[in-house]
Amino acid sequence: MIQKSPLEMTLHHLRLLHQNHAELAAFCPFPDDVKRQELIPYHIPAADIFQNQVGLQPSNYPELRDALIALSPDMLWRETYKDTNIAADFMERFGCYEIIGRDAPYASAKMRSFLVFQPPHLHYPWHHHPADEIYVVVAGEAEFHLDGRPSETLTTGQAAFHPSNAPHALTSHDHPVLAYVVWRDEFETGPVWSESEKN
Numbered sequence: 786m787i788q789k790s791p792l793e794m795t796l797h798h799l800r801l802l803h804q805n806h807a808e809l810a811a812f813c814p815f816p817d818d819v820k821r822q823e824l825i826p827y828h829i830p831a832a833d834i835f836q837n838q839v840g841l842q843p844s845n846y847p848e849l850r851d852a853l854i855a856l857s858p859d860m861l862w863r864e865t866y867k868d869t870n871i872a873a874d875f876m877e878r879f880g881c882y883e884i885i886g887r888d889a890p891y892a893s894a895k896m897r898s899f900l901v902f903q904p905p906h907l908h909y910p911w912h913h914h915p916a917d918e919i920y921v922v923v924a925g926e927a928e929f930h931l932d933g934r935p936s937e938t939l940t941t942g943q944a945a946f947h948p949s950n951a952p953h954a955l956t957s958h959d960h961p962v963l964a965y966v967v968w969r970d971e972f973e974t975g976p977v978w979s980e981s982e983k984n
């Protein structure tokens with residue numbers, strides 16, 4: 786039997802997720818133009834926290850979760866909010882890398898997707914972006930906030946939809962959270978902090 790690499794495992798399980806998760810399938814089919822591309826890894830402290838995180842459960846997708854962890858040393862970890870007024874603790878502990886898209890091991894012209902990881906007791910402040918977005922919780926749980934709606938705690942298998950430019954935020958409490966995040970439509974423009982977070 787040929788052993789799949791963590792990258793191949795990830796792609797395999799993401800394709801299954803897109804096919805089998807009703808809200809994700811409705812949001813965006815798995816792209817049919819995915820191509821492998823070269824990537825120069827970039828490491829941040831959150832990558833180590835993610836590697837060593839215990840308690841990333843429950844998970845309906847343990848193989849995907851483990852593949853995403855195995856992959857993480859070779860990914861380009863993002864520093865989206867580096868030159869903004871965000872607290873050092875957030876920069877140290879918030880983790881995000883792209884899986885399908887521009888700074889990712891797989892290219893597609895149809896969507897972008899990311900891993901988002903938060904250890905326990907971290908608040909990802911209000912932000913927004915032009916792309917429509919869906920979060921699917923892979924493991925753990927967190928409290929999801931969307932402007933104008935009551936906050937809700939989501940666990941593995943549950944999804945949150947964030948419409949274009951709607952401010953949203955994410956708070957982990959006693960558990961870490963690992964989520965798969967997909968952007969559709971205007972996905973070349975990155976997120977910015979929402980008005981309420983500015984000085």
Ligand SMILES: [Fe+2]
Nearest residue numbers: 918947953976
């Ligand atoms: Fe977002």
